[in-house]
Amino acid sequence: MPRSPRVIFFDVNETLLDLQPVKDSVARALNGRQELVATWFTTLLQYSLVVTVADRYTDFGAIGAATLRMVADKHDIALSQQEAETALKPIRSLPPHPEVAGALERLRGAGYRLFTLTNSGTDALAEQMANSGLAPYFEDLLSVEAVGKFKPATEVYHWAAGRVGVSPEDCLLVAAHGWDVAGAAWAGLQTAFISRPGQTTYPLADPPTWTATDLTILANRLTDNMT
Template sequence: MGDRYEDFGVIGAATLRMLAANHEIDLSAEQAARALAPIRSLPPHPDVEPALKQLTDAGYRLVTLTNSSAAGVKAQMENSGLQRYLSDRLSVETVGLFKPHAHVYRWAARQVGESVEDCLLIAAHGWDVAGAAWAGMRTCFLARPGKQLYPLAPPPTLLKADLLEAAQKLIALPR
């Protein structure tokens, strides 16, 4: 915000404090941080692990790209048991910009040694899919319940109900 970078967890805690204040609840920075801590240990959706396994077995290279801190994504992946499927974990804290800024996606492609056009971002966040598309990536939107495409973005390359359906489609494509 305002051309300043702050850790995503710190932003989340500050936002929680603002919401609490709207409801006349006094919430300290420490209380807000503790309230958000369980996010790092949420279980993945049931389709995620089998899809990641299928993709890695098929030779796909998988990388995370997150607005969370490096420590945050490391904890999330270790707690979820998904780290074994990933070749790398990328955090925007390295570039000091948040997704959906197009520079973040181009930076991520360079980090993995690929052209942006040869990368595919899969997400259930319309704004994330939009940013990747604007940067020149191919995209796959997971139309999970309650998730919507960003109406001002180009349509995704693929639109699937969940990650398992997306993985099966990707594996079936000629490579």
């Protein structure tokens, strides 16, 4: 069995919080074209990597609105900047997945130090955690805004480990995205993949340290494995 981490970092969007409300809002902005929601999210991730590689940090929300307009324009859908920003407002008030609060409570009660580590900006993250009721479970809310690069850049994971005063190998990154899990593993962290519907791991990366269908199962395994 893998050794127990001292610190657990959690991705936020889709891992802790249910993205369905923002997916529905984006689909409405795109004339009901549900199939374009995945295109938008992929484009958002693509351009977050573009600005990271080019060393040009821009707030994740701003990239989200810009890429939503790009997708709309490509499919001949009229969408203003204000309409794009309005479509993304639900991302600040997403509900947690049903099992999240209980799993976080169990992990915190077992002595794990819990932190967020998200591509969302600092202000958006604070609002998300307050609205979801999850803020009290975390020792601190970490955003990539402090680094000026987006996950899965290696610098982000190393910064987070340094920020909490623990070596990367004693940290665990929990995420529902294969790219995030791969990036954390390449940076030397332990990883846990939460296989939310439609998500999969990257075949060219090492397998995650842990895999679970939800956070309750992961919490049970981690607390049972504590040394």
